[in-house]
Amino acid sequence: MADDKNPQCQQKIDPHFGTKAIHAGQNPDQWTFKDVVPPIALTTTYKQYGPNDHAGFEYTRCGNPIRKVLQECIASLEDAKHCLTYASGLAATTATIQLLKAGDHVVCGDDMYGGTNRYFRNIASKFGLKFTMIDMTDLKNVENAILPETKLVWLESPTNPLMRVSDLKAIATFAHKFREDILVVVDNTFQTAYFQKPLQLGADIVLYSLSKYMNGHSDVIMGALVINDTPLFDSLAYIQNSCGIMSSPFDCYLVNRGLKTLHVRMKEHMRNGLAVARFLEQHPLVESVMHPGLPSHPQHAVAVRQCSGFSGMLSFYIKGGLDEATRFLQAIRVFCLAESLGGFESLADHPALMTHASVPPEERKALRISDNLIRLSVGIESEEDLIADLDQALKASVQK
Ligand SMILES: Cc1ncc(COP(=O)(O)O)c(C=O)c1O
Structure with a gap:
């Protein structure tokens, strides 16, 4: 984005962003009464034609129409294949960490949201995960911190609260060269899909606290993960359902509304x-x-x-x-x-x-x-x- 008042950012804003925010996933033809604004289904369960033969939804923890609409809309804003929404940003963090097992190692920033720091330090580490917290603005620190047992690199850029910026492409490239299956996760809460596209810079997972800019009205707590890789999405969808940390239909309705602007x-x-x-x-x-x-x-x-x-x-x-x-x-x-x-x-x-x-x-x-x-x-x-x-x-x- 470049005008005389703004810094000369080199990435282009997606010229179709506004159209996607308003229309992606929202086709009125999917609803019986052709609702232009997607309806909220507050039902917990759905009538089946026969055992395990249903119209696409069986139980709201596993899936709900307005959650599907919101997930499709967010994925489209990120030019990604998949999105999953959670009860909070920290629930999305929890879901990501559930991909790991005892003994796995995580490299993350030393400056990040306090709640993420607390979760890594006081909760996740109790389950045998190891964390190395470093200043991610220097690629050398990342190179030195990655170990054979490293499974995940976690970044915020800009960081909360010191606004430090890391070179996302250089870090993702190094991590994937070190070992292809290291997951690079970027918490993009500060920048949003409008100003920064971490998947295009090499990240595997983009994390959002939707409670912030994406909803934008300070009236919903929710989180999201955005992913391109389908097997990774399947694992995360399994975790979302098994751990029960998904978002509620009413909250999905509100975030879907907030995204429009x-x-x-x-x-x-x-x-x-x-x-x-x-x-x-x-x-x-x-x-x-x-x-x-x-x-x-x-x-x-x-x-x-x-x-x-x-x-x-x-x-x-x-x-x-x-x-x-x-x-x-x-x-x-x-x-x-x-x-x-x-x-x-x-x-x-x-x-x-x-x-x-x-x-x-x-x-x-x-x-x-x-x-x-x-x-x-x-x-x-x-x-x-x-x-x-x-x-x-x-x-x-x-x-x-
Ligand atoms: C950068 C960042 N990531 C994640 C979170 C956690 O999100 P939530 O409050 O929705 O759980 C926050 C909350 O402030 C945050 O600032």
């Missing part, structure tokens, strides 16, 4: 996100800003090479410490102090005390998830109101 929302998130990042970067009460679309970002060149734009996510260090950060977060009026991200409304988060409190303190210290780090999810309100709000809150941060 994803392309419209993402353009606004990008515009506002960049405007806020540029404003903060020149502000005397800000130490530094992390937004991959800024030329000052250490991996800016990789970012513009592998994506077609940026979401409204950014983090910054406010000058001072916990007191200044707290005063800032209590002074915001248009931004709201709350966990989560990716909705139409602007949110501010204090990672050390909120979303990343479960990351061990010594690790937070090493990563610089410090008391003066603030993460913003810039929404689609009017740009000047967002900037005026940040300006007054920054001024309030130094008023004792």
Whole structure:
């Protein structure tokens, strides 16, 4: 995506994205009454013609019409063959990890969503899985961390909350050269299918917390996996059904509705996100800003090479410490102090005390998830109101 206000991203936005978001999987002819908006079937079970002879669905844990619609729509946005949706992003993470067995090794980033870190460290490791957490921005670290027993490489790019960017193509190429069957998983929650296509860069699985941008209305918790390989899809579908971690019909209906405006929302998130990042970067009460679309970002060149734009996510260090950060977060009026991200409304988060409190303190210290780090999810309100709000809150941060 390239215009005079935006970084010169080298990947093209899919010109058919909006049409797919609105029509893929939604053909009215599949319904008895030709519903233009896919209906919600709240039934748990389906009448059969004869034993195991049915119209496509037998029990809603195994499959449901609106879930099928949503899964087809998401797969199409990713130009992929398959998608599976789950009760949350973390349920999608759980499903992915269920592909492994005791003794298997996972290489993952040291900076990632706190809940993923907690799941790997405190739950999955109890079942004999080993995790090596590294800074994925340096390919050499990945090369050194991969072992003969490595089965999975897990990436977030940009990372949550430090906005680090990894070279997805280089990492996937190295992992697959090392051993063909190493699975490369990319959590694409921050970028969405609109701005980044990890499967096209060599990933095997794309993971989403649909609770964020993809739904975009901060009213559903859901996750998804997107896959091209059919045997891998079959294994994951078996896990989805066997573990019972699928999404509910009503939630699928809402996410399917939210997806219809994803392309419209993402353009606004990008515009506002960049405007806020540029404003903060020149502000005397800000130490530094992390937004991959800024030329000052250490991996800016990789970012513009592998994506077609940026979401409204950014983090910054406010000058001072916990007191200044707290005063800032209590002074915001248009931004709201709350966990989560990716909705139409602007949110501010204090990672050390909120979303990343479960990351061990010594690790937070090493990563610089410090008391003066603030993460913003810039929404689609009017740009000047967002900037005026940040300006007054920054001024309030130094008023004792
Ligand atoms: C990057 C990322 N991945 C995964 C998750 C987990 O998603 P969920 O909250 O839907 O379980 C989150 C949640 O904040 C996230 O930010």
